[in-house]
Structures are given as C-alpha cells and as structure tokens.
Amino acid sequence: MQTYDRYVNAVPTYHGFGKHLLKQMVDEVQVAMNHSSKTVLLGFNDYAKHLINLFGESNQILAVVESDSQKHGWKFRSIPVMALDEAMQLQPDVFVCTAVEERHEFLGRITAHPDYRRQPISYFPRPTTMEESVYQPWSHSSFYRRLRQLKAQAPISMMDEQKILFLLELLEQTLYLSGDVLEVGVWQGGSAWFMAHLLLHEALPKKLVLVDFFETLPRANSESVMCLDEIKSSFAFYPHTLIYQGNVDLHPEFVNMRQYCFIHYDLGFDAARLQLCFDCLQPGGILLLDNYGLITANPCLFEHWFAQRGHRIAAAPHSEQGWVIKHA
Ligand SMILES: C[S@@+](CC[C@H](N)C(=O)[O-])C[C@H]1O[C@@H](n2cnc3c(N)ncnc32)[C@H](O)[C@@H]1O
Known part of the structure; x- marks a missing residue:
C-alpha cells in the first residue's frame, strides 16, 4: 500500500492530469487485483500507463481499450492496446475507465454487449458531487x-x-x-x-x-x-x-x-x-x-x-x- 502511495506522490503534477484521480484508480485496481479479477483498462493515457507500471506484472491486466483505432496494435510493457470488441473476447471481469471524459460512452458501449448488460464499470472522478454525477454533453x-x-x-x-x-x-x-x-x-x-x-x-x-x-x-x-x-x-x-x-x-x-x-x-x-x-x-x-x-x-x-x-x-x-x- 505504501509503495503505491509513494509512487503516486512522486508522479509530477501537470496540466490535464489529476493526481487525485490516479489515487482513486490505484485503489480500485488494487481491489480488483486482490480479487484476482481479469481487468481491462478503458483509455490509453498516462493514467493507464501508471496503472500498468504498478500492476502490469500481475498478468491480471489483460488489455487497454482505446477509441482511437490508430493506437490498436500498440503495446505498453507488453500489455496490448485494442478495440473494445476484441477486449470483450478476453472475457474480463472488471473494467476500469481511465478515460475521464469518455466514461459515459464506455459505460454505454460495454452495457450494450449481451454478456455485460449489468456490468458496473469503475470510472473517475468518483461521483461525489452533483457535477460529477450528471452526464454533461460538452465533456x-x-x-x-x-x-x-x-x-x-x-x-x-x-x-x-x-x-x-x-x-x-x-x-x-x-x-x-x-x-x-x-x-x-x-x-x-x-x-x-x-x-x-x-x-x-x-x-x-x-x-x-x-x-x-x-x-x-x-x-x-x-x-x-x-x-x-x-x-x-x-x-x-x-x-x-x-x-x-x-x-x-x-x-x-x-x-x-x-x-x-x-x-x-x-x-x-x-x-x-x-x-x-x-x-x-x-x-x-x-x-x-x-x-x-x-x-x-x-x-x-x-x-x-x-x-x-x-x-x-x-x-x-x-x-x-x-x-x-x-x-x-
Ligand atoms: C441576437 S442577434 C443574433 C445572434 C446570433 N444568433 C448569435 O449566435 O450570436 C440578432 C440579429 O438579428 C438581426 N435582425 C434583427 N432584425 C432583423 C430583420 N428585420 N431582418 C433581418 N435581420 C434582423 C440583427 O441584425 C442581429 O444580427
């Protein structure tokens, strides 16, 4: 636990990146890892890369799903980047959405799949305020x-x-x-x-x-x-x-x-x-x-x-x- 905290605290703060979000994601993925869940990350970005740095060696992160097809086929520390349909075939148990602005779309696309109709996905920021809870089209x-x-x-x-x-x-x-x-x-x-x-x-x-x-x-x-x-x-x-x-x-x-x-x-x-x-x-x-x-x-x-x-x-x-x- 302390190792993760130390890692997150050392990540530099920069525009467009929320350290508090990374902390929330780390907590969530840690729970998934403890339950030996097969996990897919949604969105290939710095959050996903940090999560792979921390948890990628467990072999429980199956893939990173990305909407931009130009990135399909890439790998980061041997974790593949792919389309959602391809990742679904790996039969993951847990979805962690690191693409903050795409969370509403990922939720819709995953629950449209017959095997994942009632699938909860972990998305961030955790909806604690009204603003975070409500679908906001511009974002x-x-x-x-x-x-x-x-x-x-x-x-x-x-x-x-x-x-x-x-x-x-x-x-x-x-x-x-x-x-x-x-x-x-x-x-x-x-x-x-x-x-x-x-x-x-x-x-x-x-x-x-x-x-x-x-x-x-x-x-x-x-x-x-x-x-x-x-x-x-x-x-x-x-x-x-x-x-x-x-x-x-x-x-x-x-x-x-x-x-x-x-x-x-x-x-x-x-x-x-x-x-x-x-x-x-x-x-x-x-x-x-x-x-x-x-x-x-x-x-x-x-x-x-x-x-x-x-x-x-x-x-x-x-x-x-x-x-x-x-x-x-
Ligand atoms: C509130 S502005 C429009 C604002 C615009 N829709 C926007 O997104 O900024 C009103 C416009 O109506 C035009 N207008 C007012 N009376 C008009 C008329 N009788 N015939 C044609 N244009 C008129 C004015 O020239 C003005 O450009």
Whole structure:
C-alpha cells in the first residue's frame, strides 16, 4: 500500500492530469487485483500507463481499450492496446475507465454487449458531487467534445455554451422530419456554425438558411460588425448553407421559399415575422425563440401570439430560451 502511495506522490503534477484521480484508480485496481479479477483498462493515457507500471506484472491486466483505432496494435510493457470488441473476447471481469471524459460512452458501449448488460464499470472522478454525477454533453459526448476543440474556428456568438447545447439538442429532435433548417437573426454566425456542424455530422443534405441584415444594418448600429465575406468563409465547410442579406420583414421570400423542420428565431417579437416563420414550419417541427424569456422583450407578446394559435411556449430551465412544437 505504501509503495503505491509513494509512487503516486512522486508522479509530477501537470496540466490535464489529476493526481487525485490516479489515487482513486490505484485503489480500485488494487481491489480488483486482490480479487484476482481479469481487468481491462478503458483509455490509453498516462493514467493507464501508471496503472500498468504498478500492476502490469500481475498478468491480471489483460488489455487497454482505446477509441482511437490508430493506437490498436500498440503495446505498453507488453500489455496490448485494442478495440473494445476484441477486449470483450478476453472475457474480463472488471473494467476500469481511465478515460475521464469518455466514461459515459464506455459505460454505454460495454452495457450494450449481451454478456455485460449489468456490468458496473469503475470510472473517475468518483461521483461525489452533483457535477460529477450528471452526464454533461460538452465533456462526455465525443461529438460535443470535438466541437469544443473546433470552437476556436467558430464565429463569435451572443449565445453561451449552455444555450448552444439546448439549440443543438432541439435541432437534433427534428432531423427525422423533411424540410430544411432556418435561422433568422444570425449576427456573425456563431449559433448557426454549430447547427451546420450538427447537420454535417448527421450527414443530412438539409439546407441551412441564414437570414440577417448583415452589412445592410446601418453603420451606426452597435451590432454592425457583420462582414459577409467572413461569414461566407466560416460556412464554407457546409456547402448546403444559403445566406440571405436584408430585412426579413421586407423579403419574406428569403424564408417562405422552403419548408423547415427547425427554426431558430433569434430576434425580437414581430407578429407578421413570426407568422411568416411559423407558416413554413413542418408539423412536428420546432421553433426555438432565443429571446422569449427576456423581460425587457416582454415574453407575454410571444405567449399571446402562440396561445391564439392553440400553442404553448415551453420555457428552458436555465436561460431565456423558449420553444414550441408545431401541432400535427
Ligand atoms: C441576437 S442577434 C443574433 C445572434 C446570433 N444568433 C448569435 O449566435 O450570436 C440578432 C440579429 O438579428 C438581426 N435582425 C434583427 N432584425 C432583423 C430583420 N428585420 N431582418 C433581418 N435581420 C434582423 C440583427 O441584425 C442581429 O444580427
């Protein structure tokens, strides 16, 4: 026990590595070793390497499972790195997840296997706080993690990560429907950029229609920093993007040329504009109102408008967003 403690204490502290996590992992693997359990580590990283240094000679660590296929076939101190399916064939008893951010995905993939339906896996940090206990897509889903990495390339958005998450989760709900995707109120393209990435990821050839004043917004307006060339360039990765510049109230054709499964309405209340958009929404489609809950924008205006049409706005729990599912 003391030998392990000494080893862990001597590991240097560096960015992205949690010594307290390694301590928790060592305790867990030690229990597995004491029970002579055949153990598989999930994630080839420094935690796994340290565990192999400490316990690899016992021959009870069968393999390290890694999502990155480029690492399959590698060995570290003769412990092989492989895909999950291959490791399952070794019939392990215990899974220790050293890939902190992938724990939710590994749990899902292991319990999808018929022999491991009820398999507990040891994951870290041990869920002691609410934050550690709850699935957090920006950290735990490979799609959102990749988006986060790409985020440096994203145009600036007025929306924070939580609001973008809600936007994408709702958009995803509607992708089974036919029709395209509309954003009215694009500004520099920040929220739309994330929508385009989701559409690309789902490999759906849906058009992404973006409507804003862009450079026709008067120079004196404090939001007037939209450069059309810059916005076009930001969306080059998604060739199904259609960008329309001008006042949507004067150009209904920007909107009503198509039907939509999802509309992100990110501007203030206007009855005619709302009607224009809602008329083009497929039954079952979702309209997300970004500014619904802002008291300064008067949420009742939106509520009355939808109530008159037999619809009700659902308020998002942690932001001013509200959404409506169009009745079939
Ligand atoms: C809140 S911002 C959009 C923020 C954006 N979705 C983001 O992620 O940062 C609202 C935008 O609506 C646009 N807008 C407001 N009224 C408009 C109109 N009548 N026609 C076209 N665009 C309009 C403004 O130019 C502004 O860029």
